[in-house]
Amino acid sequence: xxxxxxxxxxxxxxxxxxxxxxxxxxxxxxxxxxxxxxxxxxxxxxxxxxxxxxxxxxxxxxxxxxxxxxxxxxxxxxxxxxxxxxxxxxxxxxxxxxxxxxxxxxxxxxxxxx
Amino acid sequence: xxxxxxxxxxxxxxxxxxxxxxxxxxxxxxxxxxxxxxxxxxxxxxxxxxxxxxxxxxxxxxxxxxxxxxxxxxxxxxxxxxxxxxxxxxxxxxxxxxxxxxxxxxxxxx
Numbered sequence: 249x250x251x252x253x254x255x256x257x258x259x260x261x262x263x264x265x266x267x268x269x270x271x272x273x274x275x276x277x278x279x280x281x282x283x284x285x286x287x288x289x290x291x292x293x294x295x296x297x298x299x300x301x302x303x304x305x306x307x308x309x310x311x312x313x314x315x316x317x318x319x320x321x322x323x324x325x326x327x328x329x330x331x332x333x334x335x336x337x338x339x340x341x342x343x344x345x346x347x348x349x350x351x352x353x354x355x356x357x358x359x360x361x362x
Numbered sequence: 363x364x365x366x367x368x369x370x371x372x373x374x375x376x377x378x379x380x381x382x383x384x385x386x387x388x389x390x391x392x393x394x395x396x397x398x399x400x401x402x403x404x405x406x407x408x409x410x411x412x413x414x415x416x417x418x419x420x421x422x423x424x425x426x427x428x429x430x431x432x433x434x435x436x437x438x439x440x441x442x443x444x445x446x447x448x449x450x451x452x453x454x455x456x457x458x459x460x461x462x463x464x465x466x467x468x469x470x471x472x
Contacts, residue, residue, distance in 0.1 A: 252405070288370060288464065289464060290364075290366070290368070290450070290462040290463055290464045290465065291406070291450065291452075291460075291462040292462075293459060293460070296459075340405055340406075342405075348394045348396075348411060348413075348454065348456065349396075349408055349411050351408070351460065352405075352407075353405030353406050353407070354405050355403065355404055355405050356403070356404075356405055358403075
């Protein structure tokens with residue numbers, strides 16, 4: 249299994265500011281994913297990030313709001329831009345190990361926007 | 363209509379009880395059905411997965427898939443306080459993208 253760490257683990261931010269979340273994996277992986285988990289809601293996929301290509305965003309999510317970087321096979325960042333209270337959520341990084349039963353999740357970043 | 367529906371609970375049962383968790387879905391193209399367990403302030407971890415219809419058993423846990431009814435279940439026998447967590451069902455057609463249910467918060471009371 250892959251060990252995934254995220255920074256920060258939590259943050260409280262003011263509206264209108266931006267926060268960059270880091271995801272580090274202990275092994276090289278091709279596909280990384282960013283999810284949002286809002287209170288009482290299911291995990292929703294924001295985007296898929298492959299190294300060396302632009303991230304692919306799901307319906308309802310745009311690059312200007314959630315820019316993603318994927319500089320190498322073990323690291324990715326997600327920025328939540330121009331934040332509003334509606335962005336308060338847990339943001340999770342996930343990696344795909346190549347099999348259906350090999351999708352692993354990081355511990356999440358708990359974001360509160362005031 | 364959401365692609366995957368899951369009763370969010372919360373569900374509270376005494377230790378030793380049999381727990382039944384369920385999800386329904388609308389996309390008949392789903393082929394893989396998973397159950398993830400998520401402890402507080404942790405990421406989800408895969409508990410079990412099933413391909414297509416049928417049952418799968420792993421210790422105290424049994425996963426059932428009924429594709430004709432678009433209904434999946436997770437049963438926990440002899441439930442323990444350590445089983446207290448949020449349980450999320452998830453499904454995929456096999457192309458990495460997972461679609462999750464809301465998650466059911468389960469508490470097992472000693």
